[in-house]
Amino acid sequence: MATLAKNNLLLRGLKGITTTSNPIKRETLYRRVVFFSLLFVGWELFSHSGVWPDYLFPGPIAIAQSLWSGLKKGLYIYGTWVSMLRLIAGYVISLLIGVPLGALIARNKYFKDTLGALVISLQALPSVCWLPLAILWFGLNERAILFVVVMGSLFSIVLGVESGINNTPPIYVKAARNLGTTGLRLYTRVILPSAFPIILAGLKQGWAFAWRSLMSAELLYFTLSLGNLLQTGRDLNDAAQVMAVMTVIIGIGLAFNQLLFAPFERQIANRWGFSPSK
Amino acid sequence: MATLAKNNLLLRGLKGITTTSNPIKRETLYRRVVFFSLLFVGWELFSHSGVWPDYLFPGPIAIAQSLWSGLKKGLYIYGTWVSMLRLIAGYVISLLIGVPLGALIARNKYFKDTLGALVISLQALPSVCWLPLAILWFGLNERAILFVVVMGSLFSIVLGVESGINNTPPIYVKAARNLGTTGLRLYTRVILPSAFPIILAGLKQGWAFAWRSLMSAELLYFTLSLGNLLQTGRDLNDAAQVMAVMTVIIGIGLAFNQLLFAPFERQIANRWGFSPSK
Amino acid sequence: TPSNPSATNTAAPAIQPTSGTSVVRLAYFPNFTHATGLVAVANGTVQKAIGSNTKLDVKSFNAGPALIEALLAGEIDIGYVGPSPAINGYVKSKGSALRIIAGASSGGALFVVKPSANIKSAKDLAGKKIATPQKGGTQDIALRKYVSQNGLKTADEGGTVTVLPTANPDILTLFKQNQLDGAWVPEPWATRLLQEAGGEVFIDERAIWPDGKFSTTLIVVSTKFLKQSPDLVKAVVKAHVQTDKFVRENAAEAKSIANKEIERITSAALPNVVLDAAFRNVDFSYDPYASTVLVGADDAFKLGFLGDTQPNLDNLFDFSVLNEVLKEQGLPLVKAVVSK
Amino acid sequence: MNGDYALQIQAASKVFYNGGKAIPALAPLDLEIARGEFVCLLGTSGCGKSTLLNLIAGLDDPSSGSIYVNGAPLKGPGPDRVMMFQEAALFPWLTVQENVEFGLRQQNVAPQKCSEIAKLWLERVNLQGFEKAYAHQLSGGMRQRVALARSLTIDPAILLMDEPFGALDAMTRDRLHIELENLWLSTGKTILFVTHNVREAVALGDRVLVFSPRPGRVIADYKINLPRPRSLEDLVVINKTAEIMQTLRQAIASSSVSQELEWQL
Amino acid sequence: MNGDYALQIQAASKVFYNGGKAIPALAPLDLEIARGEFVCLLGTSGCGKSTLLNLIAGLDDPSSGSIYVNGAPLKGPGPDRVMMFQEAALFPWLTVQENVEFGLRQQNVAPQKCSEIAKLWLERVNLQGFEKAYAHQLSGGMRQRVALARSLTIDPAILLMDEPFGALDAMTRDRLHIELENLWLSTGKTILFVTHNVREAVALGDRVLVFSPRPGRVIADYKINLPRPRSLEDLVVINKTAEIMQTLRQAIASSSVSQELEWQL
Numbered sequence A, B: 001m002a003t004l005a006k007n008n009l010l011l012r013g014l015k016g017i018t019t020t021s022n023p024i025k026r027e028t029l030y031r032r033v034v035f036f037s038l039l040f041v042g043w044e045l046f047s048h049s050g051v052w053p054d055y056l057f058p059g060p061i062a063i064a065q066s067l068w069s070g071l072k073k074g075l076y077i078y079g080t081w082v083s084m085l086r087l088i089a090g091y092v093i094s095l096l097i098g099v100p101l102g103a104l105i106a107r108n109k110y111f112k113d114t115l116g117a118l119v120i121s122l123q124a125l126p127s128v129c130w131l132p133l134a135i136l137w138f139g140l141n142e143r144a145i146l147f148v149v150v151m152g153s154l155f156s157i158v159l160g161v162e163s164g165i166n167n168t169p170p171i172y173v174k175a176a177r178n179l180g181t182t183g184l185r186l187y188t189r190v191i192l193p194s195a196f197p198i199i200l201a202g203l204k205q206g207w208a209f210a211w212r213s214l215m216s217a218e219l220l221y222f223t224l225s226l227g228n229l230l231q232t233g234r235d236l237n238d239a240a241q242v243m244a245v246m247t248v249i250i251g252i253g254l255a256f257n258q259l260l261f262a263p264f265e266r267q268i269a270n271r272w273g274f275s276p277s278k
Numbered sequence C: 001t002p003s004n005p006s007a008t009n010t011a012a013p014a015i016q017p018t019s020g021t022s023v024v025r026l027a028y029f030p031n032f033t034h035a036t037g038l039v040a041v042a043n044g045t046v047q048k049a050i051g052s053n054t055k056l057d058v059k060s061f062n063a064g065p066a067l068i069e070a071l072l073a074g075e076i077d078i079g080y081v082g083p084s085p086a087i088n089g090y091v092k093s094k095g096s097a098l099r100i101i102a103g104a105s106s107g108g109a110l111f112v113v114k115p116s117a118n119i120k121s122a123k124d125l126a127g128k129k130i131a132t133p134q135k136g137g138t139q140d141i142a143l144r145k146y147v148s149q150n151g152l153k154t155a156d157e158g159g160t161v162t163v164l165p166t167a168n169p170d171i172l173t174l175f176k177q178n179q180l181d182g183a184w185v186p187e188p189w190a191t192r193l194l195q196e197a198g199g200e201v202f203i204d205e206r207a208i209w210p211d212g213k214f215s216t217t218l219i220v221v222s223t224k225f226l227k228q229s230p231d232l233v234k235a236v237v238k239a240h241v242q243t244d245k246f247v248r249e250n251a252a253e254a255k256s257i258a259n260k261e262i263e264r265i266t267s268a269a270l271p272n273v274v275l276d277a278a279f280r281n282v283d284f285s286y287d288p289y290a291s292t293v294l295v296g297a298d299d300a301f302k303l304g305f306l307g308d309t310q311p312n313l314d315n316l317f318d319f320s321v322l323n324e325v326l327k328e329q330g331l332p333l334v335k336a337v338v339s340k
Numbered sequence D, E: 001m002n003g004d005y006a007l008q009i010q011a012a013s014k015v016f017y018n019g020g021k022a023i024p025a026l027a028p029l030d031l032e033i034a035r036g037e038f039v040c041l042l043g044t045s046g047c048g049k050s051t052l053l054n055l056i057a058g059l060d061d062p063s064s065g066s067i068y069v070n071g072a073p074l075k076g077p078g079p080d081r082v083m084m085f086q087e088a089a090l091f092p093w094l095t096v097q098e099n100v101e102f103g104l105r106q107q108n109v110a111p112q113k114c115s116e117i118a119k120l121w122l123e124r125v126n127l128q129g130f131e132k133a134y135a136h137q138l139s140g141g142m143r144q145r146v147a148l149a150r151s152l153t154i155d156p157a158i159l160l161m162d163e164p165f166g167a168l169d170a171m172t173r174d175r176l177h178i179e180l181e182n183l184w185l186s187t188g189k190t191i192l193f194v195t196h197n198v199r200e201a202v203a204l205g206d207r208v209l210v211f212s213p214r215p216g217r218v219i220a221d222y223k224i225n226l227p228r229p230r231s232l233e234d235l236v237v238i239n240k241t242a243e244i245m246q247t248l249r250q251a252i253a254s255s256s257v258s259q260e261l262e263w264q265l
């Protein structure tokens, strides 16, 4: 009897582990595989159909070849590595500045009336506007590139945080203040966690725009990086290379989404009880 | 007595009108004026300080002169007009596609597992990736430009709508289904309105990124437009012109924020009872 | 087997850093019109000329405006760049930021047309769509000037010739798709249009300049650097002149060195067929062809691309260093031209 | 299945999963409710009453067993079975008036008509003057009354009410008891009414079901054959109440046992 | 101000604005509450009880008048006056255990200690086994009990309870009545307790305040001098209840008049 109970406990334990540590359900995986396979096959067939010349609209095989030859030369691995480091550094800086700034704007009417009004407009500025200022302020170096990346993603994060906080049900703030929470803790313990589901959407946007800005920023001067590989592909009118870089960006995007954002989203859905109703 | 009551009613009516039709409070206006005046004065003084050469970092006066000379020649007015039309058209198309797409992805697990995973990655692609495809698919015309603008803002909107819907408290959906709401109406009457506060943040992001993409898209071929004025400024190393275009973008951003987004935000705060607690 | 120019050159004296400057920041494009610069750096000629005590910091750029931007911001000392960004930088800084001190290459721009467009003479341009890489750029100005010299008008002016400024890679795509009738483009795009898109040469731009020479790549130096470290500037110019000779005398080898550098920097080399053909359309020379630079500036101004007032280009050129070097080497000097 | 029953529930159960842990909320349950019956549900907090109502409303699927409505297997939610939620669940983007009209609008009733019916119900729940207010501007009890009006406007055959009067003061509650009883008498609706107020259950119901603590099972089924109208103060009501309280007390006493059980499932 | 009073409220009123329309929720109100008093508040739905508690908690500012806590003017919220909200207001991102620990953590109590105190309170409200659940996995009554535990852990001098037992069944409620009374007897806290259950008010309170319909004013102030422990079934409790019900009925009768009034303000 005792053994049975123990077994049951073990089984339940395992079940617990599988549900949490195997985040992609087999079903999801299956669907993805089918979807992307179909997409690739259709695309490959289409690229040979002659509607558009294949040097302008290469199929997945041509792109894979371009990618493979770049990989063999070490270009993509090194370039991706360089770009990833910049991206992550820039994104982290944006987070460190953007989250407090968004919180300030959302909760302080002086900031809201002044800085807040600027943010959405500054966000609209293309990265190319920041390039000259970056050189002027930081010189031709990594810091200038980081600056442009930060300018690209910062405002998305600020806007996300601001909107998250604005949409916080006031009752949580009331409940917390009432339980003795004040000052900074009100942000770190209540407002930000409560706004987190919405902030996360802003962080995702920020992530995407950190990429976009990075691709511009890496054109400040030549270094081996994804941005330059992209630009070279474009400069040579090499559609396969452009698409190979796109593939790398998309691949990294999918991976990060899976590793960074999706777990948070699942966690939120679990805690808040958000679930697509049937 | 009757007159008094009537007067009271009138007064109350007027009060109602003033609170709704005079959206910027005098206080806010005052703060903004002070903030921006200080900003401009500081900037002007700094630009003459000689820390950076003034041809690289012009002050507000130099920028205003550049803007004025462009205005006199009609460049800015016509360019802004052309760009605004494209921006609005592109943005509206993005809305029309993005809102249903976001809704689909959020509510249908097949779409979520497949398309949903793609969106965040596609969003990361810089506009320059879309330029060759735009030419290929549409040729050199307005449609190609619109395509690039749509690609720039679409995914922000999709992501915003998706996140809004994912964060909809399930109880509202339950309540509505229970009251007989089904199918499309569930979206238009319940899910979208309930998600609207968060969707709005996505729309703001989409707006900003429509701008960014437009600035790239207008480089497809030369037409008098803000994108080309920006590029020309950069090609000629004319910092004052670059900043003049930035000013126009910021100005339009502020105006649209004031006219388009801020009223919705106020409405939401009123209805939902979101208010910065004291 | 004289292969390495640094081995053949006559004992370049190492220069002792004079006034604290111990770094030369050089910039160029990974583009074969900048081959002299690419080869000079790749072979170590520049490093040798400035001496081992001075660091050579090389940055590659994608376009002239960005290079000039960096130079104006004080991040670049010497650069290989086209005439029109150089003039822009000079004009924007009111003549204070830079000087043109030497030339690097000439030629390398062709007006290519579609055979199907039936363009045989200038009049045939009426009703045609012609692309140029950038509005107000060298080829754009050349085309507009050519159109008006032949009694036609561009669509912008209410005429019949549509000038379509669009990016080089897009020109190739559009050409392949038969959406253009012609394009006035620099190398290697001209060659690619010929080879990949079935274009044919309508005009080689060399044909419309005296002696077939016009400035394509120049060397500019920041005035501050020129004043502070004339020795270093001289060393670089010396290395440039040496390499220029090497490039002209060892075309095949220079080509392959340049192409390797291009590949190193951008990760993509030019295919040999393109490289060979394009190289034939470019001439290398330390002569900046100063008069053609001024003519270009004048044309640009007349077409409304250089501001409202005629720019004063009096101090644009400073050939003293170059001539010093040329004299030492016993080569013909270049003439300073004064703008009208 | 027998069409005479408004509802037939056959061995329906519900298990929730909390991480890896199974939480049985409803034990397999058999229940038949005749058309036009007024059934009150009593049970300790967390015993599965709301869960059962959710299943009947079609908002959640049973883990096992099946449910028939008027003899036909239940297929999702429908306006024939309207639920009034424990939390008011008013739509924050709609005014009070629009909230109340909501169900009617979904059924394409003419706007004029919607507005009339809504006005009528807002009067009945004593909220005239608050038509244009939003949910956050109402007190807890007012919100509950709006939710009540919202579910009654659409005139469903089966009413599922989850503690509908929980946040109301005694007077308002009395008044609404009378309204509800009249409505039921005049329309013959089937009503399932969850409450914690045993006297309320006895005063309103034809039948009172007592649930065991979680996982919920019906442990007592009282027919209340007292004459109507009944008052909360009637002696017969008070006596019946005492009897039922006794059952509930016993159920609670054994609750610790049933809570042990859950860990074995 | 007199420091003997836990609370002194002087001519405090509250007016809400709904668009341009003024909605007076609390009429200017004078009230003095001695230290250690157990005061129950009764009143019709929407009469301003929650509003008053909000003002005392410092979560909202009075439109006029002033409030003194222990003789000092009230300055914002503080852990000396803890409010238990009408809606449970649990933090959705925290587990039940973390919710209950929340207040203690804010006061930098050692984690070990927090966890012990939280465990103790979760047992008292009979929620052992749900430490790791999130709010959406609880029933309405369970949520209310978590909120109760959360406000009691931090041991405030003044407890503001807004219908704390509204969603609980009779048995659970009885048990918690005893817990609360014991807590009060042993710690001498000042308690303001809003309820719609008049008998509950009489059974628990030293003093029962009856509010008029909106805008709320105190229209009756009963001292309950019955011996403790009292039971809901005690005859004296039932009699006092009847007396108070009478006051409430009269108040409601005049409510239509007061509702007219609002349109004039």
Ligand SMILES: Nc1ncnc2c1ncn2[C@@H]1O[C@H](COP(=O)(O)OP(=O)(O)OP(=O)(O)O)[C@@H](O)[C@H]1O
Pocket (backbone or CB within 6 Å): D016, D017, D018, D023, D024, D025, D043, D044, D045, D046, D047, D048, D049, D050, D051, D052, D086, D214, E136, E137, E138, E139, E140, E141, E142, E167
């Ligand atoms: N979504 C959920 N996930 C996990 N457990 C749940 C969920 N919903 C309900 N439960 C559990 O199911 C049980 C029954 O809940 P239910 O809401 O039906 O109780 P109830 O009888 O309505 O109680 P109350 O009178 O307190 O409202 C509870 O123990 C609760 O914890």
Ligand SMILES: Nc1ncnc2c1ncn2[C@@H]1O[C@H](COP(=O)(O)OP(=O)(O)OP(=O)(O)O)[C@@H](O)[C@H]1O
Pocket (backbone or CB within 6 Å): D136, D137, D138, D139, D140, D141, D142, D167, D169, E016, E017, E018, E023, E024, E025, E043, E044, E045, E046, E047, E048, E049, E050, E051, E052, E086, E214
């Ligand atoms: N934020 C607000 N804006 C406008 N009116 C409000 C607001 N909050 C409360 N009111 C109004 O104030 C009045 C009193 O509300 P309050 O919540 O204090 O009532 P209550 O006595 O607690 O009622 P209940 O017993 O129903 O909870 C109500 O008429 C309500 O409509």
Ligand SMILES: [Mg+2]
Pocket (backbone or CB within 6 Å): D049, D050, D051, D086, D162, E139, E140, E141
């Ligand atoms: Mg319930």
Ligand SMILES: [Mg+2]
Pocket (backbone or CB within 6 Å): D139, D140, D141, E049, E050, E051, E086, E162
């Ligand atoms: Mg209340």
